[in-house]
Amino acid sequence: MPIGPSGVIKPILWFAWFYSVVLLIIYVFKGQISVEGAVFRGLAFLAVLIAWMIGLHQYLFSFFLPGSSILTQTKSLLMRAISSLFYLVFFIVIFFLDDSTKINKATYMTVLSLMSLLWAFVLYSRIRLIEDTPHTRLNSAAQGYAVLEGKVSLYDGEVVRGPHKELPVMVWYSKYLYSSSAGFILDDGKGTCTVDPRDAEIITPRYHYGSYAYYAIYPDEKVYVIGQLETLSKQRNEHERKALVSSKIVEWKRHPIRFLDYFDKNNDGMIDDAEMAGVRNTADRLIDDSLEEIYQQPASHVVSRPSDGRPFILSSIHPDELITRYKYAMWAHFSAWIVLTIFLFAMQAI
Numbered sequence: 001m002p003i004g005p006s007g008v009i010k011p012i013l014w015f016a017w018f019y020s021v022v023l024l025i026i027y028v029f030k031g032q033i034s035v036e037g038a039v040f041r042g043l044a045f046l047a048v049l050i051a052w053m054i055g056l057h058q059y060l061f062s063f064f065l066p067g068s069s070i071l072t073q074t075k076s077l078l079m080r081a082i083s084s085l086f087y088l089v090f091f092i093v094i095f096f097l098d099d100s101t102k103i104n105k106a107t108y109m110t111v112l113s114l115m116s117l118l119w120a121f122v123l124y125s126r127i128r129l130i131e132d133t134p135h136t137r138l139n140s141a142a143q144g145y146a147v148l149e150g151k152v153s154l155y156d157g158e159v160v161r162g163p164h165k166e167l168p169v170m171v172w173y174s175k176y177l178y179s180s181s182a183g184f185i186l187d188d189g190k191g192t193c194t195v196d197p198r199d200a201e202i203i204t205p206r207y208h209y210g211s212y213a214y215y216a217i218y219p220d221e222k223v224y225v226i227g228q229l230e231t232l233s234k235q236r237n238e239h240e241r242k243a244l245v246s247s248k249i250v251e252w253k254r255h256p257i258r259f260l261d262y263f264d265k266n267n268d269g270m271i272d273d274a275e276m277a278g279v280r281n282t283a284d285r286l287i288d289d290s291l292e293e294i295y296q297q298p299a300s301h302v303v304s305r306p307s308d309g310r311p312f313i314l315s316s317i318h319p320d321e322l323i324t325r326y327k328y329a330m331w332a333h334f335s336a337w338i339v340l341t342i343f344l345f346a347m348q349a350i
Contacts, residue, residue: 017049075311076201079126082119083329106347113340116333123330129311130319133226138191138301145306147319148225150188152195152217167209168218172197172314175214184217186225186303193301195225195314200305203315203322217316226313228306241287248283 024038033041136146152171154161161182162168163175171184181198204215217223252259263271263279271279305312315322 017045020045078122079201082123082333083325106344109340109344109347113337113344116337116340120330120333120337123326123333126311127323127326127330129226130323136229138188138193143229143231145227145310146229148186148188148193148227148229148303149222150186151220152223153185153187153219155183155185162216163214164212167212167214168216170216170218171221172202172217173214174202174216175212186223191301193229193303196302196304197314198305200227200312200314203313203317205317217314221316224313224315224319225303226311227303228312230302230304244287244290245280245283248287249279252279252283 021042024033024042027033028035028038130147133145133147136148138148154169154171160169161173161180162170163173163180167173170180172182173180179202183194183196186193186195202215202217204217206213206215208214252262260269260271263275263282265275265278266272
């Protein structure tokens with residue numbers, strides 16, 4: 001679905017911007033405003049329009065509302081802004097400031113130059129985070145900070161979730177001033193876990209349905225999670241697993257007739273070494289299947305916000321696409337820093 005306002009709002013916004021541009025052109029011909037001033041106002045209005053189109057307004061008004069903390073909302077706002085063209089509009093605007101404001105222009109350029117360098121490093125660290133954090137499978141019972149990927153679903157028995165009955169069923173949503181904080185299930189094909197989305201930076205496209213504009217993650221959608229994986233139920237190490245296998249064999253030997261009937265392949269009334277190896281293989285297989293079933297339980301694993309402050313990210317956009325987006329933005333900011341620095345030295349030389 002396309003990103004941006006829905007219904008009649010979108011064309012009205014574009015018409016308002018076009019109408020303002022026409023008025024600015026008329027004022028320029030009448031001599032009521034300079035060309036630089038007209039371009040500055042037109043680009044400023046365009047920046048506001050782009051901010052609305054990419055949904056930044058939603059974050060500005062939702063800091064104290066359920067779903068995530070002020071810090072998380074601020075991080076999401078910054079990452080969305082610096083990885084889009086919205087922020088770069090400011091670099092274009094300052095070049096059209098009047099020459100009479102040379103001191104102010106130099107100040108703006110200095111601030112934006114330093115911010116560009118900072119954002120380039122922020123984006124670089126985000127790229128390294130996504131690329132370097134190890135992927136894990138739930139059946140390995142790995143603990144700690146990791147990347148998981150899989151399809152999401154509601155809890156067993158839950159069939160309806162969303163901001164409005166007219167909208168499709170969702171496992172997570174954010175609409176206007178509210179973000180859902182209820183957990184959901186992630187299945188990576190080897191196991192399942194519960195995802196607690198509170199305080200997560202959630203990256204999704206912006207959808208619209210009729211008059212509703214919202215962000216959402218849908219059932220059966222593939223998501224990527226970077227967060228703290230903890231196992232609530234006890235996992236078995238190799239020593240404990242071997243003990244379970246031995247216990248299973250001892251249990252079978254308590255019923256010698258059935259034991260011989262099943263494992264005495266040559267019918268000599270005894271279990272030889274070759275047949276005993278078959279006993280152990282069968283016990284191994286049954287114990288592994290039993291443990292696998294335990295690890296498949298959603299309550300066994302929970303992914304949540306890391307306690308050490310590292311990013312907690314949920315994304316329905318493929319990591320490769322995110323990395324590409326962040327790399328383009330990183331080089332754009334780095335280039336902007338170089339260009340602004342050159343202009344600053346040039347202005348000082350004049």
